[in-house]
Each structure stands twice: as C-alpha cells, then as structure tokens.
Amino acid sequence: MLENDFTLLEKANRYGTPMYVYDGDALKEHYEHITSWLHQTAEVFFSFKSNGNVSIASLLRSFGAGIEVASEGELFMAIKAGYSPQQIIFSGPGKQKEEIDTAVQHEIYCIIAESKEELTYIAESAKRQDKQVSVGIRINPESIESRAKIKMGGVPSPFGIDESKLNDVFDLFQKYDHSLLFKGIHMYLGTQVLDETSLLSSFEYTLNTAVRIKNEYGRTCQMVDLGGGFGIPYFQHETPLHAERLFQHVADLIRSYETELEFPRFIIEMGRFLLAECGVYLTTIQYVKESKGQPFLIADGGMHHHQAMTFRGRLLRNNYPMRLIKHSSNTADVVKQSIVGPLCTPEDLIGRQVELPQGEVGDLLCIEKSGAYGLSYSPTLFLGHSSPLELLLFEGNDYVVRDRGTPEDLLLKQNRSFFRQRRGEDETDRASTRND
Template structure:
C-alpha cells in the first residue's frame, strides 16, 4: 500500500466532489511528460494514444506540452480536433476503419492513415480517386521475425487482426505504387503493450529500424516517418519494477543515430498512453457497507468494474491487486490492526471485484478507497452502461486549482438516444 501525503490536494477534492470520481494531478503529469520528452532523440515526436484516456482537458494539456495524437475512431477524431490538435498532428489507426471513417479522415486532411490490410488500401484509393486528392498512408506491419514481441499483451509477431504480415509487404508496396492517389510515407510496428523488460523494448525498436531501412532500400518510397510504437510498461503490482526509461531512451537514441544513415529523411514516432498517464490518476470510491460471508470479509464500495474495469480481475493474468490507499473519514487508521479483505463494487456480478484477499487496515463505512495508477485505461476501458449507474466525475488539479473536467453522470443518462415504441407514462427525475 502506498501513502498519499496529507498535503496532497486530493484531500481537498474529497471535500468538494461526491464519489466515485477520477482524480488527476496535472502538476505530476506535466513534470512526468516533460521529463520524458527531454530524454527523446531530436528526431522523435511523441504521440499520445487517445484511447488511454479520452478526456478533452487532458488531451488539450498534452498538446500544449508538445504531443501529437493517435486516434482510432471518429469520436476520437472529433475530440482531438476540439482539444486543439491540427490535422498535421493526427494519425488514424485501427484494423476496422469503415468507409465513413476513412472519408471523414480524408475530408479533414489528417496527416496519415495507417492501413492494416490490403483491402483497406483499396478502399482508401477508391475514395481518394473520387476526391481527386492524394492521401498519405502508413503501413502497419505485423513482423514475421522471432525478435519481436515479449509483452504481456502481444500485438504483433503472431496471428493478429492488427497490421499487414511482413511477408505480404511486397504485394502492398507494389500495389500502392500503381495507385496515383496513394503516397506511402511510413511504417508502424506496435509489438505489444505493458512491456516491463528494457531489452525487449530495445530489441523491438531495433527490429523496426532494421525493417524500415530494408524497405527504404528496396522500394521507391521515401519513409518520412518510422513509427516505433511504444508499449512501455507500468508497474501495477508488487512484484513489478519500473522501467529504467533513461536507459531505454539512451539506447534508442544510439539506435536512431545508427540507422539514420540508412533513413536520412525519416523522423520517428513514439506512441504512449499508459506510460504517460497511469501514475498521475487515482480512482476514488467510498466504502458503503462491510459484511462477512462464510468467513470472508467484504467491503462494498460505491464504484467498481463499470468505472474501472482495469482494476478488476476480468481477463487479467496474473490476478493481482492494484496499489491502494485508504483515507479514513471519521477515524484514525491503526496500522497495526489489519484484516484480509475483498473490496467489491455495487454491481450484480462476481466480476465486480476491485481487490481480492488483500491485507489492509480495518475499513469502516465512509472511508475512501483510492486506487492508484489509474490515469490510463480507467473509464475508457470500462462497461459504463452496465446496470445503468451514473458515470463518475473527473477532476484535474493543476497549478494550484482543481477543475471539474467531466461532470458526474445522472440516472436519466441511460435513456439518452433511446426511443420507446410503446406509449407510457412520462418518466420524471426524482429530486
């Protein structure tokens, strides 16, 4: 269990905002991102993976701090533009982009669309021909070599819907060369996410740079961008240790210098979402009840899987607990008095378990449960409509002031965009 300082502005937020809510420390976030950027090679541009957290205020701050953005839906495109990102700062990726999505991305003249199949390339060219406008594309590559991967969630190197197999690239480059409205400007390789081993990351980066150099030499294209992906791991569990990011970036700088001889016109992209945001966010909920069932002690809280699926054990291996902080409401915590406890949410499913058999100080109704490392893949990753509970607020502390950057939802939100075909008494909100 970590320890939040009693001077942390979160304590003030607890007095202002009803639980559950997400809390982000913008000062911590700014320092972290600026430190990361200072480690980057001058030819590297940092792209924010919006899927990690789609709050417009956070996305806007990241742009102010020099990030470009990677999107994967029209909703994310709209949000990126509303957050201030220019078309030349946006890359669109994803394996199932519809014709409507592609048309909109082209109409908005975003910098690059990453293709993930030959069929998608054909669709893009058909639309570009109609528009009489050249489109810049990147090719997401699924490598064939054994030197790629090594992540807890592997995205490449094995059969995946993501990217085009390396063995199929010749067909793609030859077909693209026949298309007058297609301009191949780069490649992307995203090996996996939550990689905790520095040498695995560096091996993946070397593989991508080597592949880019080979493609540049073999085909009549100019690779303006080489997207190295990211996948930087974040320590959630007690057995995990932080990446030595300074070492990783030093070695990557050497690799880029080495391969720049073969890629003289290329700039490089690092994508990140989890690594940028996780540590700056906390999910806060409140103990409602305690109970004992067949000898096991439970604390039931007002938040859960519907707000923070990442903290539950659904589909996760190993099944460990996130870091946690307990803030008492009406009593002083006795660190010597502990209890083996499971903390569960209000949903009618056994999946709604935030902490399983964790040793904690005795928790009382009203105490605050703070789930750390929650800045990324929290609300965006969660089944927010399940059982119709209101969505949580989001609060950002930045430069001495707290901002409500997403209002708490309301019960009637569940009715949004729904239409009843049977006449009934009009539903009215209870005050």
C-alpha cells in the same frame, strides 16, 4: 499531489465519489522528462484510447504531443482538443469506410493501413475526394521475440499487414500512385512491456525494416512510427523500466539510423506510460459486512467505472495497487479484507483479501495508477449507474473535466417512439373495452 491523502480526502468531500483525479502538474513534469531524454527528432504521440477525456488530450497538446486516434469519434475529439491535421495519425484494424472518408477529408498527417483491402479503399476514397492521401503501413513482422504482456505483432494477428506480403502492398502504391502517398511504416508488437531489451530489439527491427524497404522497394520513409508498449509496474512482482536509460538508448538507436533513413519523422506512441501514474480513482466504502467469517467492504464505485482494477480478463489474480484513506483519526489494525463494488455480479471484485487497515463506512479507497485505461476501458452502461466525475488538478486549480452523470443520461439517444406508441394503443384498447 496524488500521494497526499489529505488532499484526496478534501477533493472527495467537496466533489463526491466515485471520481477520477488527474495530476496535470505531474503529467507535465513526466512528459518533459521523457522528451528531454529522447532524440530531438523523436515525437511523442498520445494514444487517445488510453484516456478519452478531451481536456487531458488538450493538455498534452499544449505540452507538444501529437495524437494517435483509432475511431472517427476520437478523431472528432482530437480536433476539438485543438490538434492540427499534421499532429494526427489514425490506426486500427477495422476502420469503417465512413471513418476513412472523414480522415481523408480532414487531410490528417497519416492513415495507418492495416490490410491490403483497407489500403485499396483509402485509395478509392482519396480518388473520389480528388485528394492525395498520406498513408503508412502497419507491418506484422515475420518473427521477433516479444515480452509484451499482450502480444499484437509477430504472431497471427488482425493487426497490421504480414511482412511477407509487402510486395503486394507496394504494388498497390504503384497502382494508386496519384491517390496514395507512402508516408512510412508502423510496428507495434504489444503493450505493457517491462523488458528494456525487448523494447529496443523491437525498435531496431522496425528501423531495419525501414532500411530494407528503401533498398528493396525504393520507398523512403518520411515517417517511422516505432510504436510503444512501454509498461508500468502494477503488481509487486513487476519491476519498473529505467526510463531515463531506456529513452537515451532509444535516442542513440535513432541517431544511428537517421542519416541512412534520410531524417524521417520518428514517432513514439504512449498512453499507459504517460498517464497511468498521473491519475487515481476514488471510491467510498458504503457498507462493511461479514460473510461466513470473511470481511467485505462494499464501495460506491466498481467495475463499471474501472474495469482494469478488477480481475476481469486477467490470468493472474493480483490486486491492483490501492490504499485506504481513513475518514477519521482512529487507528486501525491491518487485516485481510475483500473489497467489492456495487454491481450485481461477482466480477465486480476490486481487491481479494487485501491487507489494509480495517475498513469502516466513510473511508476512502484510492486506486492508484489509474490515469490510463480506467474509464475509457470500462462498461459504463452496465446496470445503469451514473458515470463518475473527472477532476484535473493543474497549476493550483481544480478543473471538473467531466461532470458526474445522471440517471437521465441513460436515455440519451434511445428512441422511445415504440413505448409511446404502445402506450397509446393500450389506452385505446382499455377505452374500447370500457365502452363495450
């Protein structure tokens, strides 16, 4: 569906741009392939941070996914999306005390503790609420090779509890045995991994750690969260994972450990790998100009809606995968041209010297692989532009799953009492001056 230029042009004409378009049918097919290749005891948990739309979360729940949240807001939306407490895990290194209290109150499947201090507060919250709370521990391994583009474990990190400090952790479980129920472990070495060997090595390390905890501490994991980190290729030099082979290898690996680990619940987290290729971002060319001999296309969408497509925070200045959909049947030569958004910053660079058909006003720019870390990762309040519409295509129907924003949205939750008070004082002062 998203490869069909005519369909995308028709949706853009009907709903306007900028907007995100998600292909729910492709997502369903992708999810079903993944779960058919995986071991039957392995469950896919959607990483909510990758796409914060509650309708997308609800759709994945209907397919059978669980959900991983990382804030009270995401927990709230997960419940609104219909997830039961047993389908929710809560991770993140900086959970606020109020967030922990809420998670304990809802009796979710597992809170993933990422420090000893956090584990202590979880126990205290459970004790105050007269509950026994299920807790997993995220472990930062001592030493393991990772080819993740963004490393989150195996190095000094705010994420997880160092493997060398497990003695202290299990002492706390012993101390708070009436409040804490040890559920299992979680490891996540990094994201955007495109090396199959690295992923399998990481998962095997996690499973070995679960065995070691059973043997050394007498604690049996009811849950083993293998994390994820499955990458997708954005740039020409990147090679996609062989998904079927990879997940069958993961299934074999789980199968070899399940008896020794006494058949725990195996969790695999996914966000980017699930969603990225099931969504696109559409923006229309508003102006075409030349500056010092170089052509520029200026679009109506940009970094504020889709920060990941720009060069912000990227070591290599690679262009995101994109294509230009001509609004007319006119043929155009392929030329190098730079594409920018409407923001007053040079960082709003969508593509540098991209080889595309010569752009014209009214052409539609399609940013591919945008279903994950698009809107959820972007500075939407920057410069006061309205938020984009989000459209879900599923089973032959269009669903507007987020309305386009309005300028009035910018005042949401802003308190204008100071402004009103000052305006009243100014009017009083002016009246007094006139009377004098």
